[in-house]
Amino acid sequence: MDADTAAISITGLKVLRGKNLVLPGLDLLVPRGEVVGLLGPSGCGKSTLMRAIVGTQIISGGDVKVLGDTAGSAALRHRVGYMTQEASIYDDLPVAANLNYFAKILGAPPAQVAEIIERTDLGSEAKSLAADLSGGQRSRLSLAIALLGSPELLVLDEPTVGLDPVLRVALWELFAQLAAEGTTLLVSSHVMDEATRCDRLILMREGQVIAQETPGSLLERTGTDNAEDAFLALIRGAQEPGSDTPHVPKHRAGSEEP
Amino acid sequence: MSVARTLATTARVLNQVRHDHRTLGLLLLVPALLVGLVAWIFTDTPVFGQIGPAMIALFPFIVMFLVTSIATLRERRSGTLERLLSLPLGKADFILGYALAFGLLAIVQTAIAVGFAVWVCGLDVGGNLGLLFAVAIVDALLGTSLGLLASAFARSEFQVVQFMPAFVFPQVLLGGIFLPRDQLPEALEKIGDWLPLSHAIDALNAVARDDQDAGYIWLRIGFIAAWILAAIVVGSMTLRRRTP
Numbered sequence: 423m424d425a426d427t428a429a430i431s432i433t434g435l436k437v438l439r440g441k442n443l444v445l446p447g448l449d450l451l452v453p454r455g456e457v458v459g460l461l462g463p464s465g466c467g468k469s470t471l472m473r474a475i476v477g478t479q480i481i482s483g484g485d486v487k488v489l490g491d492t493a494g495s496a497a498l499r500h501r502v503g504y505m506t507q508e509a510s511i512y513d514d515l516p517v518a519a520n521l522n523y524f525a526k527i528l529g530a531p532p533a534q535v536a537e538i539i540e541r542t543d544l545g546s547e548a549k550s551l552a553a554d555l556s557g558g559q560r561s562r563l564s565l566a567i568a569l570l571g572s573p574e575l576l577v578l579d580e581p582t583v584g585l586d587p588v589l590r591v592a593l594w595e596l597f598a599q600l601a602a603e604g605t606t607l608l609v610s611s612h613v614m615d616e617a618t619r620c621d622r623l624i625l626m627r628e629g630q631v632i633a634q635e636t637p638g639s640l641l642e643r644t645g646t647d648n649a650e651d652a653f654l655a656l657i658r659g660a661q662e663p664g665s666d667t668p669h670v671p672k673h674r675a676g677s678e679e680p
Numbered sequence: 681m682s683v684a685r686t687l688a689t690t691a692r693v694l695n696q697v698r699h700d701h702r703t704l705g706l707l708l709l710v711p712a713l714l715v716g717l718v719a720w721i722f723t724d725t726p727v728f729g730q731i732g733p734a735m736i737a738l739f740p741f742i743v744m745f746l747v748t749s750i751a752t753l754r755e756r757r758s759g760t761l762e763r764l765l766s767l768p769l770g771k772a773d774f775i776l777g778y779a780l781a782f783g784l785l786a787i788v789q790t791a792i793a794v795g796f797a798v799w800v801c802g803l804d805v806g807g808n809l810g811l812l813f814a815v816a817i818v819d820a821l822l823g824t825s826l827g828l829l830a831s832a833f834a835r836s837e838f839q840v841v842q843f844m845p846a847f848v849f850p851q852v853l854l855g856g857i858f859l860p861r862d863q864l865p866e867a868l869e870k871i872g873d874w875l876p877l878s879h880a881i882d883a884l885n886a887v888a889r890d891d892q893d894a895g896y897i898w899l900r901i902g903f904i905a906a907w908i909l910a911a912i913v914v915g916s917m918t919l920r921r922r923t924p
Contacts, residue, residue: 499768510759526688
């Protein structure tokens, strides 16, 4: 896999927000057609990385290539679907009207709207105002908009946060289905137990990628049985080179920096 | 730029307003009611006849400025603007889409305000009533386009609300309502002569008094239209796809 065949290829990405160096020089290679989990504590730079990939983030250095083109270039605006962390929807429009508008902007076939409403299980809310939806439904509407136009790459920022477990499972099944159809999905989460649902994991901490591999090889390498412990093992391993049998402290990794 | 995407944006904005009945009511009726209030205050005096045309310039202009600037700012805050700018929507499509939607609302609003001033409050219009409508509508469109420009500059609701006094009040003060412009200190008179609201007030006064020819009116409409165009162009250039 090289920069041209990869879905996302990043070298030396630097992002400065205010005086904070949020991403101090990040390298990443994401293959096509997989569900890739971007995991890490809140504040580690996941959303900033995603915005850089979509091309809405001002970057101060480095090279971000998406589907062979420079991130944010006009050619990519049809090919990349983006779901922000907060639901980006029009509260004063019904569900179907929200989708119809974005479908027109993308030039997506009108029939696709009904199909996506079905796929995201919003059928019974199609005529409701977005303002009247529950948190989970809002997030699904935001996801539904990202699916319009069948993008080759979906960048989804915490799509499963706050959803009930049944819906979460359903969404991960939808992601796997989309990947099977050839879509690349980059899905962020700060919930580590979602890691096992991904084909590949990217673990981030303090603006750095600390691991990129399949869930199986990550667990095997760290000798742990879940992603949370693997994450801690990696951090401890980085701090104390040579200590390969970490004990696991009972606090959450990372801090809530802005 | 794409006509289809611009019109889709216009339809979407109008659809949003349609779902908010109170906003629609306020938007369409408040300028007319304010004109009515001024007429009522000066019931037994000839004052309304003198300042009525200026009021028709003032109220729709201010209301359209506020509504437009806050509507686009809301789009920025809700994240839908960031989403739209990651899609194949041109920046000009976005600004023009808004300008058309609020322009249409401005036309209806102004028609109601002018109709109310003339037929209910008894504003005496010496000249061509069609020209009065034309000037009033261009003036409300000016409010819309300056509102778009202000919200392209502003980064928060706080800033937008403060752009109101900054963009609007100097135009009101220097437009000749408080003191005819030729009695202002020379520097202020010069500035006032370049501000678009002054020309809307001049044109509306001229139509009401019927003391100028149509060319005088059209020249002023053209001057305001140039401001509208400039505000829309600068507004779409200020919009950024990438943000910090």
